[in-house]
Amino acid sequence: MWHANNAGEYDNDGYHLRGKVTTNAQGFYSIETIKPGKYLNGAQYRPSHIHFKITPPNFPTVTTQLYFAGDTSIEQDAAASITTGPYDATHRIIELTDDGTGVLEGTWDIAVSGEGIVGSSDIHLDKGIIYAANPNPFTKELAINFGVFQASEVSLLVFDMQGREVATLERQHRTPEKYNATWIPDAKLPNGYYFIALKINAIQVHYLKVKFERQASPYGQ
Numbered sequence: 001m002w003h004a005n006n007a008g009e010y011d012n013d014g015y016h017l018r019g020k021v022t023t024n025a026q027g028f029y030s031i032e033t034i035k036p037g038k039y040l041n042g043a044q045y046r047p048s049h050i051h052f053k054i055t056p057p058n059f060p061t062v063t064t065q066l067y068f069a070g071d072t073s074i075e076q077d078a079a080a081s082i083t084t085g086p087y088d089a090t091h092r093i094i095e096l097t098d099d100g101t102g103v104l105e106g107t108w109d110i111a112v113s114g115e116g117i118v119g120s121s122d123i124h125l126d127k128g129i130i131y132a133a134n135p136n137p138f139t140k141e142l143a144i145n146f147g148v149f150q151a152s153e154v155s156l157l158v159f160d161m162q163g164r165e166v167a168t169l170e171r172q173h174r175t176p177e178k179y180n181a182t183w184i185p186d187a188k189l190p191n192g193y194y195f196i197a198l199k200i201n202a203i204q205v206h207y208l209k210v211k212f213e214r215q216a217s218p219y220g221q
């Protein structure tokens with residue numbers, strides 16, 4: 001991925017603000033960077049964007065761009081304003097939310113078809129879904145609501161940012177129904193981000209990112 005700096009400029013000498021990541025075994029990825037500035041393209045400013053080249057195993061590379069909701073330059077932009085067909089940008093415009101400290105966070109789920117088309121990753125949500133994980137962030141206990149839509153082997157797992165499975169909340173045969181689960185992290189688990197993942201048979205159909213912020217004990221550990 002690569003993007004412009006605050007002033008809307010690309011660094012073509014030192015190649016700052018360019019990077020390459022490999023997802024972990026679950027397909028999770030995470031990047032931390034600045035929000036790119038805008039630059040003029042003819043008479044119009046291009047919306048703030050991040051360029052991506054994505055290469056799924058055994059498929060060709062797709063080159064595409066990510067935009068941010070609320071950007072006033074999207075409507076006039078030749079690429080970002082497309083809402084139908086193979087270049088539909090709808091699923092490539094993501095919401096950013098302030099985490100309370102001025103840091104903007106957003107999620108872009110990437111699903112690439114064999115034709116190299118980037119779209120929504122909701123393709124398995126007919127099998128099962130995680131409705132909610134609350135509260136988020138949480139300090140002690142996380143309540144998870146999920147639905148199973150077909151009789152199947154269901155796993156509800158927790159992964160850390162490195163893709164290590166740190167907890168198994170559920171692993172059993174389930175009939176179509178709504179279910180609840182609770183995650184109380186092990187005392188040795190560090191604070192930070194984790195992924196709650198729902199697997200239906202062999203397919204990971206959905207995940208939610210949660211933040212664990214253990215309160216320091218007033219009596220020490």
Ligand SMILES: [Fe+2]
Pocket residue numbers: 049051
């Ligand atoms: Fe660009």
